Amino acid sequence: MRVIGMIDQIRMRRDRRNLLALLAPGMLWLLAFFALPLVIILLYSILTNGPRGAIVWQPTLENYRTLFTQTIYVNAYLRSIRISLETTLICLLLGYPLALFIVRQPAHWRTLLIFLVLIPFWTNFLVRIYAWQIILANNGLINGGLTALGLTPLALLNTEGATLLGLVYGELPFMVLPLYAALARFDFTQLEAAADLGANRWQAFWRVMVPQTMPGIVAGSVLVFIPTLGQFVVAELLGGAKVDYLGNLIQRLFLRSNPINWPLGSALAVIMMVILLALIFWYFRVTREDER
C-alpha cells in the first residue's frame, strides 16, 4: 500500500498540468455562466431602475427597502413560505411511509420501485402539471364523474388547493430519494432492541428511527422547500395566477413589460439565494452532528 501511495504522490506532482487541463474548462464555464451571473444580479439589486426599465448606475438600497416594506411583496413572501412549508410537510407525510415500504422489499423489487419514483422526476415538469388540468378542469375528469352521478360540479382548478396539489405532485420524488437513502442505511434490528428494552412501536419509531434518518428528512425537506419557493408555473397553470408568489413576481419583474424592473427583481432573487444558502448551511450542520 505504501509503495502505491508513493507512486501516487510522484504521479500527482507530475500530473499538476493534467489536473489543470481537467479542471479548467468546466470550472471556467461554471464561473462565467453560473457564478458571474449571480454576482451580476447581486450588483443589479443595488442599482436604480430608470425609465422604461433601463438600469441607472446609481447605487441604492431602495430595492431592498421596497421589498421589506410594501405589503404586496411582504405578502408574497409570507404566502410563498407558507405554501412551501405545507408542500414540504405533505411530501414528508407521503414520502416517508413510501420510502419505508420500498426499503423493506427484497433487493430486486427495491430497484424497480425506486426507479418508478425516479421516472416522474426526470420527465417534463410542465407537462405533468398540465395533466392535472385535464383532471381538475370544470369540464374535466372529476367533475365529469360528479355530473354523471348527478352531483354538483366543484370548482377545483384555479384554487390554492390545486396549487398545493401540483407542488406536492411535482416535488414528491425529491423527498422520497433522500429518505430512501437514509432508510437504506438504517439498521432495522435496532427497532427490535428498542422493543426488548420495553419501547412500544410508536416510541421506537420516534426515538430511534426518526432521529437516525434525520439527515434524509432534512435533505428531502430542503430539496422540496427550495424549488417550491421559486415556482411560478404551478401557480399559473393550476392556481390560475390569482395570487402572487415569489416566483411569479420575479418572472413579471424581469419578463413582462408592466412593470419591468430588473433591480427589484434581482433583489428578490438575491433574497431567495440567501434563504437557500441558510438552508444548506443548516443541512450541513445537521448532517455533521449526526456523523459525530
Next chain:
Amino acid sequence: MIQRKPARWLSQALRSYAILVYAFLYLPIVVLVIFSFTRDEFGVRWTGFTLDWYIRLFNNPRLMGAAVNTLIVGVASTLVATLLGTLLALALERYRFRGRGAVDGLLYLPIVMPEIVMAVALLACSALAFDLINALTGHVLRRNLVTVTIGHIAFSISFVTVVVRASLKHFDRRLEEAAADLGANSWQIFWRITFPLILPGVIGGALLAFTLSLDDFIISLFLSGPGTSLLPVEVYNRVRRAITPEINAISTLMLLLSITLVVLSQLAQRRR
C-alpha cells in the same frame, strides 16, 4: 405469534399506502396519454379513439420548428456538458488538491439553486454582455439558441459530473498501473483502459443531460429570443390559454421520449 400479528397489519397498511402514492404519481401521466387519443376537441372527455391530433401535430410548422430547435439545443448542450462534466469528475476523483472543497461546492450549487434564480441571473448577464459588445464594437446581439444552450450546459455539467464520479468510485486503479508496467504511455492508458471502463457512466450522464435539456422550461423561457422558441416554451404558451388534445399529444410524445432516455441511462449505468 401474538407479537407478529400487528406487524403484519402494519406492513399491509404500509403496502396499501405505497400503492396509493404510486397511483397518485402515475394517474396524471396515464390520463394525459389516454386523452391524447380522444375525439373530444376540448381534450377532457372520452368520445372515441382517433390519431388525428398526432397527424395535426406533425403538420404544424410552428410546433415542429420548436421541436427541431429543442433537439439542436439538446444535442449541443449534451456534447459540451458531457465533455466538461467528465473532465471535472476525473479531476475530483483522481486528485487531491487545495480548493477541492470549493470546486465541489460550485459544482453542487446549480443542482440546488432554484432554476428561476439561475434564469434571471443568466438573463441579466447576457443583457449586460450584449450592451458591452454593442458599446465596444457596434454589433447588436440578440438572445437566440446559443444563449439557451450556454444556460443548459451550465446546469447540466453538475449532473454529468455526479453520474461519472459514481462510476469512477468502483474503478480499479491497478488496471492502469498494470498497463503502465507493460509499457503503455498515459495517452494509451486513458483511451484503452480508463475510457472504456468509465464509458457506461459517461453515456448515463450524457443521456441525463439530454433529458434535462429537452425538459427544461424555465431557463429556456428566459434565455430564448424572439423567433427561436423551444418546445416546452411553446407548450407553456398554449397551455396557459386552453387544454387542447393537440397539446395532450405533444405532451405524450415528450413524456415518452424522456422515459425512454431515463431507462436507457439507467441501463447504461447498470452495465458495469
